[in-house]
Amino acid sequence: MQTLDRDRLEQLIRAEEELFHQSHPKSFELYQRARQSLHGGVPMLWMIRWAGSFPVFVREAHGAHFTDVDGHDYIDFCLGDTGAMTGHAPAATVKAVRDQLEKGTTLMLPFEDVIAVGEELQRRFGLPLWQFALTATDANRFVLRMARMITGRPKVLVFNYCYHGSVDETFIILDEEGTPMSRPNNMGPQVDPIYTTKVIEFNDIAALETALSAGDVAAVLAEPVMTNIGIIHPDPGYHEELRKLTRKYGTLLVIDETHTICAGPGGYTAAHGLKPDFLTLGKPIAGGIPASIYGFTREVADRFDQMLVKDDSDVGGIGGTLAGNALSIAAMRATFEQVLTPEFYAKAFDLQDEFTAGVEAVIQEFGLPWIVKRLGNRSEYWFRPTPPKNGGQAAAAVDHELDRYMHLFALNRGILMTPFHNMALISPETTHADVDHHTRVFREAVVSLIG
Numbered sequence: 021m022q023t024l025d026r027d028r029l030e031q032l033i034r035a036e037e038e039l040f041h042q043s044h045p046k047s048f049e050l051y052q053r054a055r056q057s058l059h060g061g062v063p064m065l066w067m068i069r070w071a072g073s074f075p076v077f078v079r080e081a082h083g084a085h086f087t088d089v090d091g092h093d094y095i096d097f098c099l100g101d102t103g104a105m106t107g108h109a110p111a112a113t114v115k116a117v118r119d120q121l122e123k124g125t126t127l128m129l130p131f132e133d134v135i136a137v138g139e140e141l142q143r144r145f146g147l148p149l150w151q152f153a154l155t156a157t158d159a160n161r162f163v164l165r166m167a168r169m170i171t172g173r174p175k176v177l178v179f180n181y182c183y184h185g186s187v188d189e190t191f192i193i194l195d196e197e198g199t200p201m202s203r204p205n206n207m208g209p210q211v212d213p214i215y216t217t218k219v220i221e222f223n224d225i226a227a228l229e230t231a232l233s234a235g236d237v238a239a240v241l242a243e244p245v246m247t248n249i250g251i252i253h254p255d256p257g258y259h260e261e262l263r264k265l266t267r268k269y270g271t272l273l274v275i276d277e278t279h280t281i282c283a284g285p286g287g288y289t290a291a292h293g294l295k296p297d298f299l300t301l302g303k304p305i306a307g308g309i310p311a312s313i314y315g316f317t318r319e320v321a322d323r324f325d326q327m328l329v330k331d332d333s334d335v336g337g338i339g340g341t342l343a344g345n346a347l348s349i350a351a352m353r354a355t356f357e358q359v360l361t362p363e364f365y366a367k368a369f370d371l372q373d374e375f376t377a378g379v380e381a382v383i384q385e386f387g388l389p390w391i392v393k394r395l396g397n398r399s400e401y402w403f404r405p406t407p408p409k410n411g412g413q414a415a416a417a418v419d420h421e422l423d424r425y426m427h428l429f430a431l432n433r434g435i436l437m438t439p440f441h442n443m444a445l446i447s448p449e450t451t452h453a454d455v456d457h458h459t460r461v462f463r464e465a466v467v468s469l470i471g
């Protein structure tokens with residue numbers, strides 16, 4: 021299948037849409053009702069981009085499965101795009117949240133639990149000082165502010181096709197000529213990111229040095245392995261160069277572990293001995309309860325403290341009344357201590373070995389020009405024959421129609437993949453039977469494409 025029959029693909033998509041519609045009458049009914057009160061009929065507008073022509077309404081979720089209002093059971097390989105990487109409703113987190121709910125949720129005062137979390141974060145990630153927010157987006161926004169403040173520099177640097185949440189400075193890509201431009205559909209930016217941000221390709225050391233050498237970059241914001249345009253690993257030695265060059269030019273290095281926490285208990289940072297100035301992380305750390313963290317070095321803290329005007333620290337752009345609330349902290353403590361353990365990762369990695377081997381076997385059987393990339397308990401197949409080195413190469417291989425078909429085919433057969441990617445995340449609650457079912461369905465989808 022070196023070239024895809026596009027007419028056939030269109031027909032197949034139509035047939036799957038029909039099947040989806042017929043088999044989800046209650047979701048359709050709820051969607052019609054939702055449209056009367058919710059913009060687009062969904063809690064967030066991007067949710068209309070799911071593969072079906074309307075979203076599946078969930079009844080409940082446990083472990084690696086959920087059921088919908090039409091009574092279908094699904095294997096969840098999306099797991100809230102990492103927010104539910106623990107598996108849904110992990111028992112230890114649920115218990116901690118229940119207990120805390122009866123003792124107060126939000127006070128703007130610390131509980132003792134927060135110290136246990138701080139100490140755990142020191143052990144896991146190697147950075148000495150920590151703060152809390154509610155989303156990874158906010159954690160990233162706050163550290164960029166800190167970095168600009170202490171360096172006195174105006175710019176940040178990101179990689180082409182990165183994603184770090186709804187952070188204004190990051191919605192920038194390189195066009196086909198390699199010129200920075202605001203990302204298409206960047207909604208109402210207050211400042212065009214070409215004025216706030218430098219963007220280069222991942223794995224390009226020469227471009228990094230050129231960008232940093234001007235001396236105006238406060239921080240590089242990086243996922244240690246790119247995960248939001250497929251999985252793109254750093255070339256050997258890239259992280260050493262990134263660290264060396266950021267130090268050489270006085271730029272602070274922010275490692276965003278929000279997805280790469282899939283690489284181990286201390287994320288990619290601990291697994292590969294990275295030494296960032298800041299580390300940010302959100303999504304699964306409180307078992308699905310909103311919570312995020314950002315950590316930094318003592319040197320960063322000292323520089324920041326020297327400039328901080330304490331009387332105005334509540335209105336300086338880094339804040340959040342609910343940040344560090346007792347419920348999030350209790351959930352985080354239980355999740356770190358009892359759920360995201362080394363045993364969790366060992367089991368999930370074994371299952372991901374099986375998942376990846378299943379997909380690779382089908383790719384080989386049919387000689388498809390596709391690849392599978394892997395990081396810890398996360399894997400993703402991509403419609404190109406060789407691993408991309410950077411975001412630009414990966415983006416060039418995006419095939420929205422084929423993505424849509426593969427997702428819808430899976431959804432109609434009880435499998436939820438991560439939207440906007442072909443990504444599967446595995447929790448220890450996923451079973452061997454779940455993985456086998458995916459391999460069978462993936463093979464069936466390929467057979468249907470070949471005809």
Ligand SMILES: Cc1ncc(COP(=O)(O)O)c(C=O)c1O
Nearest residue numbers: 155156157183184185278279302
């Ligand atoms: C690497 C990375 N950082 C940050 C975020 C933002 O997370 P949130 O939407 O929970 O703020 C995301 C979301 O996908 C992400 O992939």
